[in-house]
Amino acid sequence: MVTGSGPRSPKQKEILRDIRNVLTRYMVRGNAKDLDIVALKIWKLTRR
Structure with a gap:
């Protein structure tokens, strides 16, 4: 998933x-579509 440095x-x-x-x-x-949406939101949050 998301790997952080340090x-x-x-x-x-x-x-x-x-x-x-x-x-x-x-x-x-089993909501695969929702899971994708959530994963995308998480990814955007962790990019900050």
């Missing part, structure tokens, strides 16, 4: 945990 801050770990929870929820429901 150690992650506690805030980043928190965000990643939330992301993982959301992704798991979507995967359980």
Whole structure:
């Protein structure tokens, strides 16, 4: 997925945990299209 350079801050770990929870929820429901949208949003957030 997203690889960061250097150690992650506690805030980043928190965000990643939330992301993982959301992704798991979507995967359980099997909404592949929604999963793509969420992944794209996450990618944009992590690019900042």
